[in-house]
Amino acid sequence: MPLFGGKKNKSKDNIADSVGNSTTSSTTRPDVDLPASNGTAKTEIPKNEPPPPVRPKLVFHCQQAHGSPTGIISGFTNVKELYQKIADCYDMDVGQILFCTLNTHKVDMSRLLGGQIGLEDFIFAHIKGQPKEVEVTKSEDALGLTITDNGAGYAFIKRIKEGSIMDTTPLIAVGDHIEKIDGKSLIGCRHFEVAKMLKEIPKGKTFLIRTVEPMKSGFSFVAQASGKKGSSSLGTGKQTLRISSKGQAKVEEAEEYVSVAVDKINGLLESFMGINDTDLAQQIWEAGQSKDNPHDFAMAIDNSELQDFGFTDDFVFDLWGAISDAKSGRLTKPDVQEFNEQF
CATH class of the missing domain: 2.30.42.10 (PDZ domain)
Known part of the structure; x- marks a missing residue:
């Protein structure tokens, strides 16, 4: 998980000393900088900020x-x-x-x-x-x-x-x-x-x-733990934990049309490139879901790490077809083409 850090706020005791030694007798607002007793430094009253929300432990x-x-x-x-x-x-x-x-x-x-x-x-x-x-x-x-x-x-x-x-x-x-x-x-x-x-x-x-x-064995029975295996507050059966090589894992609601689109894109990857990668298919979907035409989609691929795959123009157009079909509701089930990659 990314670490967050920054400058430490001064303690309340130090703040109180600074206010007590100050020559300013007027009442100060919490967001006003006060001169320190030696006149060379400033002390800031920290603002009260709500604590970050507690993330469920999955x-x-x-x-x-x-x-x-x-x-x-x-x-x-x-x-x-x-x-x-x-x-x-x-x-x-x-x-x-x-x-x-x-x-x-x-x-x-x-x-x-x-x-x-x-x-x-x-x-x-x-x-x-x-x-x-x-x-x-x-x-x-x-x-x-x-x-x-x-x-x-x-x-x-x-x-x-x-x-x-x-x-x-x-x-x-x-x-x-x-x-x-x-x-x-x-x-x-x-x-x-x-x-x-x-x-x-x-x-x-x-x-x-x-x-x-x-590794193989004659193992024929697997005793799974009883009860829910996810967070008790989140285990609806429709939610998933999205993980990737970059960024933070996050819980998402499973949307059927997204799943269908990703399956279709993954089928194209398998048919034309001989590879299978659901996470890559998800990246391609995310690159195209907000685009309105194949040109913008192609530009999004060229300006991202997806360009390293060297997709041909024809293949990019096929990918856009799957994305546009999914967004319009025309793609209702996975349509994985038969594997025919020549390698």
Whole structure:
């Protein structure tokens, strides 16, 4: 959380001494500067300011997906802090956490923790398991992968297209963290950087990919804590905690049309770029929700950190179509296009 600070006000005792030693006999108003006894300094009477509102302390329950006691975490404002809180809770290195799912211990990519957590959600942390190295020949233009990341430095496989090269490659599976390609470490890389590297591998080349799968066990029962898992005053089931890499976490009311828009944008990201990122989709939505035309939307992207993704003009226009459809009410359900990225 950001720290707020400033100059300290002088104590009331010092203020009283200053007033008592002053040669001014008239009654002073609270906002008037008074001369000090030596005539060289001024003392300000502090104004009475209301204390800042008390923010509710949100508490979430978590477990390690392969089995563990239930932990309690709170006090995080972004994804990296959330991972650190989980690591501290279980006294382990934060680098052991690959990704988190909500309300299921299974490697279910539809339940990945992204930029939002429902106030009633139960968090499951998937921990590093068996490393694997496989030689892959890029015999076609497309490998058939959709890449996402955990927001804390690990990119992993979100989806494998049926019948693709990776679908027929032994050992590679959904949920695997892509750790290295040809010996080059990808730890700390974003998903779009990993997707770009895979796309740039020439057709016909054989490369070595090292992945790390989530830890597995015969764990079949997860005992969630009873009762509400969020703040008792906020746990309506429709509110979420919005977290991002920058800024302060905040509680928001879930609006259906926003969720539909974000799902649509995320589908476009997956279809055309081979990446999946709900938080990125939310950023794109926020960049366009107040804009009236595609030109202003394109300018907003060019003048923000989104320009680093190098979106083409056609892709920006498709994104604007999803945003305008959502704002006008024409977008009523997610319309995720079939994955066809060539990398």
